[in-house]
Amino acid sequence: MTGTDEVPRPFTPSPPRPESPRNTGAAVVGLLIVAALTTTGMAMAGGPRKIDGQALPASGVYTSEGAKAPAGNAKPAPKEVRELETNPLLAEGVTLGAVTCRLPAISREPAKLETYYKTFVSCLAEAWKPALDQANEPALTATVQVTLPETSACGKAPSENEAVAYYCGGDTTIYAPTQWMLGDAGLERSRHLATMAHEYGHHIQRSSGILSAAAEKMSSPDEDSPADKELVRRIELQANCFGALALAAASGRGSISKSLANAALDDYGRADDSDTHGSRRNQLKWAKAGFSGKTTSACNTWAAPAADVK
Template structure:
């Protein structure tokens, strides 16, 4: 940021009175020829020397003030030029084969940065009337290779942003860039990675990163389209929770549970089932356009999941997916306001 300084104003030196012909306080009268006193004579030389000194002082002061004015002009001009230059934001440096970062234009000033509402059930994002627009996703053909998966993820993230950013903007929530890491890392900023048999992908709010380890995606003959759409939609759903403040509230509620396992597990199910609902809602608004066929909705409805203490029963997973697919607005995904039986 550039700070603007105010240059001092310098006034032109005031005019000085003429000193020639002045006896510095003594009134000069006509010569007296009466003989009582000597005839008038010119003043002594001392006043002339004093007048010369004054002239020199005035000249030197004028030169000094001129130099000061010139210097001030350079300073003010430099400040104006600096203010006119654009402020550039540094962009992240990417490793060609490791991390894909989607760019979001940052706000131009701190005053324009929205504040996240750290609420869950009462979060504005899941209030009635907040809708997702219809989006068209142009995606490359999904292949069972590293390059094919990276190209697919790189194209799908901007489509997810186009679906969710209008909803976040509608309620004054910030838009935070998200990164994708495809390495099978052992540790993240959020702690150890879950084992492969528990998660094909996961999200870390520290650094807003979706982890999609390629070895896990390429197992069992490679990924299929619906799995990738729903998986990335689910993990991006966690990123939506982060952007809206729901995730921060979830962390606060988790700490408040103080080790109470039944409460912690119920919170986890509310959290994960909401991400399922968000993913289904995105798919419903993208299906039938571009690269996502309308049949994806039918396939998702027919999908089944195993019961999970942390992600919910198969029955409730199907319930929240259906709500996301048929939702008129985001309030259909307010799992934190649902009765306990719907998040078991």
């Protein structure tokens, strides 16, 4: 972005977790999905915006326009597909690979906690790669940052009262500030794993083109119309499902025992009802759909009736 660009930031905070020690009556504690600009100036989780200046994709962001058709009978280059219900990633039979996550000990020390997150994200990438390969969609690299920047490719960072962690599609980064995460989860590994798996679910939506397709359907300036809020709920509920799908792929091996994976699954049901993330019942319902369904088609929130994404 150039110095005069106005960056859109349609944050969609998740509902508070009732058990969190940081929750107060005024605080909104949760997960954020943060918009990123495409080359056309479209917010990836929001509608069209007026951009003063030139909107540029963040360094390292995949753009399908750059893919070249291979010669002969070679497989086409992976590219994002801007579709929702019919996205190839959600086709029948697409599965994640079973993975063994060998995680270091969780710690309150920022450097060690960052290593814990990065090791888990590497394991999530390994689990998701077979599914992206089956869909012929790009396996973009997600990075993790445990310090909060003043600004990122998605604009000004949210406040501590707005987020526990958030994903920015513009720089494909999961921001999980140490103080925020420890304030919410302490050293309870299940909560850390559930949060990171959810945020990585947004990264998969970014890689596949689902976020871009959803952005193109947004109609109101601040994503606050009933139709736009339903779109956001479908995004967030799918991220829960994707997160639980990955937890199932790691369950019972390495550092993630079956009991730890089940505890992380239960964490998706600890939030209150939300008009942007869905009811507590549906938040847990979609997580369970991914955990037990074992295929990405179980996470097709875009094909679900409105009652299932309230």
